[in-house]
Amino acid sequence: xxxxxxxxxxxxxxxxxxxxxxxxxxxxxxxxxxxxxxxxxxxxxxxxxxxxxxxxxxxxxxxxxxxxxxxxxxxxxxxxxxxxxxxxxxxxxxxxxxxxxxxxxxxxxxxxxxxxxxxxxxxxxxxxxxxxxxxxxxxxxxxxxxxxxxxxxxxxxxxxxxxxxxxxxxxxxxxxxxxxxxxxxxxxxxxxxxxxxxxxxxxxxxxxxxxxxxxxxxxxxxxxxxxxxxxxxxx
Amino acid sequence: xxxxxxxxxxxxxxxxxxxxxxxxxxxxxxxxxxxxxxxxxxxxxxxxxxxxxxxxxxxxxxxxxxxxxxxxxxxxxxxxxxxxxxxxxxxxxxxxxxxxxxxxxxxxxxxxxxxxxxxxxxxxxxxxxxxxxxxxxxxxxxxxxxxxxxxxxxxxxxxxxxxxxxxxxxxxxxxxxxxxxxxxxxxxxxxxxxxxxxxxxxxxxxxxxxxxxxxxxxxxxxxxxxxxxxxxxxxxxxxxxxxxxxxxxxxxxxxxxxxxxxxxxxxxxxxxxxxxxxxxxxxxxxxxxxxxxxxxxxxxxxxxxxxxxxxxxxxxxxxx
Amino acid sequence: xxxxxxxxxxxxxxxxxxxxxxxxxxxxxxxxxxxxxxxxxxxxxxxxxxxxxxxxxxxxxxxxxxxxxxxxxxxxxxxxxxxxxxxxxxxxxxxxxxxxxxxxxxxxxxxxxxxxxxxxxxxxxxxxxxxxxxxxxxxxxxxxxxxxxxxxxxxxxxxxxxxxxxxxxxxxxxxxxxxxxxxxxxxxxxxxxxxxxxxxxxxxxxxxxxxxxxxxxxxxxxxxxxxxxxxxxxxxxxxxxxxxxxxxxxxxxxxxxxxxxxx
Numbered sequence: 150x151x152x153x154x155x156x157x158x159x160x161x162x163x164x165x166x167x168x169x170x171x172x173x174x175x176x177x178x179x180x181x182x183x184x185x186x187x188x189x190x191x192x193x194x195x196x197x198x199x200x201x202x203x204x205x206x207x208x209x210x211x212x213x214x215x216x217x218x219x220x221x222x223x224x225x226x227x228x229x230x231x232x233x234x235x236x237x238x239x240x241x242x243x244x245x246x247x248x249x250x251x252x253x254x255x256x257x258x259x260x261x262x263x264x265x266x267x268x269x270x271x272x273x274x275x276x277x278x279x280x281x282x283x284x285x286x287x288x289x290x291x292x293x294x295x296x297x298x299x300x301x302x303x304x305x306x307x308x309x310x311x312x313x314x315x316x317x318x319x320x321x322x323x324x325x326x327x328x329x330x331x332x333x334x335x336x337x338x339x340x341x342x343x344x345x346x347x348x349x350x351x352x353x354x355x356x357x358x359x360x361x362x363x364x365x366x367x368x369x370x371x372x373x374x375x376x377x378x379x380x381x382x383x384x
Numbered sequence: 385x386x387x388x389x390x391x392x393x394x395x396x397x398x399x400x401x402x403x404x405x406x407x408x409x410x411x412x413x414x415x416x417x418x419x420x421x422x423x424x425x426x427x428x429x430x431x432x433x434x435x436x437x438x439x440x441x442x443x444x445x446x447x448x449x450x451x452x453x454x455x456x457x458x459x460x461x462x463x464x465x466x467x468x469x470x471x472x473x474x475x476x477x478x479x480x481x482x483x484x485x486x487x488x489x490x491x492x493x494x495x496x497x498x499x500x501x502x503x504x505x506x507x508x509x510x511x512x513x514x515x516x517x518x519x520x521x522x523x524x525x526x527x528x529x530x531x532x533x534x535x536x537x538x539x540x541x542x543x544x545x546x547x548x549x550x551x552x553x554x555x556x557x558x559x560x561x562x563x564x565x566x567x568x569x570x571x572x573x574x575x576x577x578x579x580x581x582x583x584x585x586x587x588x589x590x591x592x593x594x595x596x597x598x599x600x601x602x603x604x605x606x607x608x609x610x611x612x613x614x615x616x617x618x619x620x621x622x623x624x625x626x627x628x629x630x631x632x633x634x635x636x637x638x639x640x641x642x643x644x645x646x647x648x649x650x651x652x653x654x655x656x657x658x659x660x661x662x663x664x665x666x667x668x669x670x671x672x673x674x675x676x677x678x679x680x681x682x683x684x685x686x687x688x689x690x691x692x693x694x695x696x697x698x699x700x701x702x703x704x
Numbered sequence: 705x706x707x708x709x710x711x712x713x714x715x716x717x718x719x720x721x722x723x724x725x726x727x728x729x730x731x732x733x734x735x736x737x738x739x740x741x742x743x744x745x746x747x748x749x750x751x752x753x754x755x756x757x758x759x760x761x762x763x764x765x766x767x768x769x770x771x772x773x774x775x776x777x778x779x780x781x782x783x784x785x786x787x788x789x790x791x792x793x794x795x796x797x798x799x800x801x802x803x804x805x806x807x808x809x810x811x812x813x814x815x816x817x818x819x820x821x822x823x824x825x826x827x828x829x830x831x832x833x834x835x836x837x838x839x840x841x842x843x844x845x846x847x848x849x850x851x852x853x854x855x856x857x858x859x860x861x862x863x864x865x866x867x868x869x870x871x872x873x874x875x876x877x878x879x880x881x882x883x884x885x886x887x888x889x890x891x892x893x894x895x896x897x898x899x900x901x902x903x904x905x906x907x908x909x910x911x912x913x914x915x916x917x918x919x920x921x922x923x924x925x926x927x928x929x930x931x932x933x934x935x936x937x938x939x940x941x942x943x944x945x946x947x948x949x950x951x952x953x954x955x956x957x958x959x960x961x962x963x964x965x966x967x
Binding site: 152153155156157160161163164165167168169171172173174175287288290291292294295296298299300303304308309313314316317318321 | 735743748887
């Protein structure tokens with residue numbers, strides 16, 4: 150998965166980003182797109198923890214974890230943070246490539262953005278774990294993740310500014326406004342200094358969005374986990 | 385009648401490692417030939433060469449008169465194989481697997497549907513026929529693997545560890561089905577490292593170790609080939625006199641006599657089933673009063689140890 | 705007759721397994737539909753005036769490209785299965801079956817291609833509904849070319865699968881081939897942009913050439929030439945796909961036989 154993602158990432162930069170930037174009116178689209186690409190990749194890596202849950206369930210490791218002297222809350226928090234951190238490690242080298250291409254103008258802004266991306270990754274891992282333990286069917290989970298992956302990235306500002314999304318379809322724009330991938334992409338761009346095509350002039354708004362997303366799925370994840378989690382019944 | 389399978393100097397090397405080393409063997413039509421040996425003895429590699437799945441490094445084999453090197457397509461038309469590890473895709477179901485296999489092997493549609501049901505029911509897999517392989521236990525997957533051969537009813541069946549991971553009841557079912565298959569005229573090569581299975585099913589057993597065929601004969605003859613392999617323990621009411629011991633020693637089948645207790649003798653001999661009645665008559669004539677008598681004959685593990693110096697367990701651990 | 709029967713059974717087995725990977729199919733369908741009805745519609749609004757004049761509608765431009773990418777992804781899937789079969793030794797079972805190696809190899813290549821055609825059909829229909837219907841002759845040419853393309857892609861995928869021993873190497877090779885063919889083509893953007901970048905020295909000449917002869921480019925441009933009138937039809941579009949298909953069908957059949965027997 151890591152190898153495929155790396156090749157996909159580099160080919161997107163080398164081909165799609167470069168060529169599409171000639172096709173569109175968006176100023177500095179190449180840097181705009183590469184930033185969004187980094188967030189898309191981070192999202193894909195963070196969501197993977199859910200698939201690991203199913204693999205653990207298949208091999209009985211999940212039941213073993215439930216039998217340990219660790220509270221359910223600690224388990225879900227640990228897995229979410231672990232999933233997010235792991236995503237960062239996987240995506241780290243790719244992000245370095247992106248940063249090399251895009252450049253950073255304000256390191257302080259970038260650090261804030263990086264912190265927000267950590268929260269984003271933890272939130273996505275939390276979402277993935279929550280869905281995995283609630284659905285408990287690997288087929289259905291795979292299908293849901295496939296659909297979610299297709300929609301969540303395209304209905305965001307990872308690939309294009311919000312104004313164009315709203316112009317194309319107001320409903321799409323409404324979803325993109327509430328999409329955590331949008332917030333993460335915008336913060337990343339603010340962090341590296343791509344100001345021209347930012348959809349939110351005030352970076353606090355997407356930052357607040359990320360914090361809310363992270364908190365919601367942490368809270369919901371913990372509650373659902375504590376109430377519903379048990380071994381067995383995996384399909 | 386010429387043998388249905390003739391193996392001549394069949395050899396397979398993987399780099400510097402020789403998995404099968406100049407194997408020479410003939411299999412008679414309609415027999416069950418057991419290939420017994422520890423893991424790594426070369427049984428599976430031999431099977432894969434006969435099934436034309438892998439090519440020999442040297443030598444060849446003739447299956448039904450066809451050379452496995454020159455006419456592999458014809459060879460495969462005669463064979464049905466149940467592999468050691470079940471070969472199936474995790475998204476398939478037992479019904480799909482067995483039904484498709486029957487189609488490939490040319491069963492007509494009407495007969496095929498009936499037979500698929502029959503075979504799956506007889507292997508207790510009918511209830512699970514639409515379950516993904518992914519969700520089946522190892523034993524269930526093994527049953528589906530056997531089902532492929534059972535539905536095909538080939539001229540020559542090769543079954544590699546057919547009852548591994550299967551419970552006792554299942555084992556007996558599969559053994560019965562293999563015997564029925566043989567009664568219908570199928571020649572069966574049974575590769576196994578289960579001694580009891582090889583002993584009760586096989587007309588002949590070939591013992592393999594480190595790629596070589598050490599010996600091949602009926603189970604009884606193999607056991608009889610161990611000098612003094614049969615053991616008889618006789619417990620007397622009173623300590624046996626030297627005259628009694630001398631009388632016992634006169635039997636040419638008796639190899640050794642040991643006094644294990646004051647009134648108990650252990651005799652190491654051959655052909656126990658023939659000589660025990662004579663021993664009993666002789667003892668009665670001497671007026672010896674016997675409390676109990678126990679007999680045992682060597683197992684195939686003893687035979688393996690006799691030819692290799694190792695038990696099967698020892699051979700699996702480090703000998704091979 | 706037995707030859708045809710065996711090949712049909714191989715097709716049946718591969719088709720049945722294809723639809724068992726529900727999650728993968730749903731994911732691919734979602735991605736394809738999202739690309740067309742979300743991404744393409746948004747990009748339509750973003751075109752610079754020069755490109756807008758050339759393409760008129762990015763949605764109409766992209767729809768044929770999407771059809772070709774859908775065909776590519778689904779036909780390429782067979783390679784992943786063949787690689788997995790080799791790792792799990794399922795290929796030993798296939799090799800033990802009463803059919804010739806050529807039947808087995810040809811059956812696998814053909815089934816990969818046909819699966820691609822089957823998956824692609826609703827996308828092609830969607831393309832026709834939204835962009836415009838071709839004439840009967842044009843439709844026959846499109847279907848013919850796409851079926852050759854599908855078989856060639858299936859062959860390429862199988863050849864890659866059997867020539868890589870480990871999963872890591874297979875994934876790397878697959879990724880390289882996949883994304884090179886995908887992105888270095890006119891599926892997502894007109895070839896003129898790639899040429900322009902080549903002239904400016906921002907794109908290597910050999911990649912410009914690759915994009916030109918890329919069968920995905922030619923198949924997508926063939927559909928566009930019939931439905932949109934641009935780019936103009938050229939026999940090169942058909943020829944490129946036929947050569948690709950002939951080469952990789954042959955290579956795959958040969959590789960499949962030689963390499964899965966190797967032990």
